[in-house]
Amino acid sequence: MQRLFFVRHGKTEYNLANRVQGGAIDSPLLEQSKKDAVKTGAVLNSYGIKQIIASPQKRVVDTTKLITSQFQHPYTIHYVEEYKEFGYGKWEGAYIPDFEKEEPELFFNLLHRPDLYDPNEFSGETYQQLIHRGTKTVTEAIKQFPDQDLLFVGHSITTTATLSSLLGKELKAIRSQTPLENTSISVLHYQNKSFSLDSWNQTGHLC
Template identity: 45%
Template structure:
């Protein structure tokens, strides 16, 4: 049995401002989020991780680094481009209201009907492409590190997309439980038959301590 720990990066300036922060946009972690990332590391201190993976984007890498530092373990960290956030094209860095005004149907579909979401008009990335690249990272890691504990630090849309798809759910269910909270922990187990099951979902109890 392999156990997968998924952590969304800490809250950033753009998160606070309500801006799109996709696969090619970035902003700094808030001070409170650095503290939350450290709390996450302390909460995972008893888990013996073999390997950690993060998106190459700074907000995810920084979160992963704080977690590892606080875990008191030597955990190798590998950047994986497949863990980038979904690409938002021309929406990157813009306020949510910008997309809602210019592309109201796709703004609605992004959040409520992912199976209908078509970002081609503004150069964005669709969910099926995101599923393919993110699943590849997870499945290769599971194959390489069987029966180990693995840490993945990435982004809101990327994580819910890959988790729901690994559980065998279809595209329309990706947003059914909303986004994961910043620095939350979600856990999946994988058996030898490549069956995935939920152990924990969007756990933020460690942030309240």
């Protein structure tokens, strides 16, 4: 059995300011989140994970470096372009309440009905596109590093959509899980070409 660990990046200034933070922009980690990333690394160190797959966006790069600062074993970080966050087109960086006010139906579908979400008018990314690249990242890593535990460090929506899809959820239910907290840990098991959920959104290590 192969264990797949998934961590969301630390909380950023844009997260705090309630702004859209997708695949085209970044903002700095908060000081508390840097400490939380170190706590996450201290927990993950005990698993001896040697292969880390991460988004190349700065908030994830910084989180990954803080996590691995606690590792007492050799490891390699692989930055994968296709593991970036959901693309929001012209809404990147926007104040989220403004997005909801100007596009109420679209915003509702973004959160609750991914099967009806259509971002083409503002050059955003579809859930189908996100799921394709997210699941590809995971399955290719499994092929590259068979029988090894893996750590994926990424983003909220990318991780949620990817894991939900790998677990067989329909598109309309792809966001039915509890939203992922920053520096939370989720774990899938992979065995006999099948995925199962071990844990979702663990945050006890941050206390």
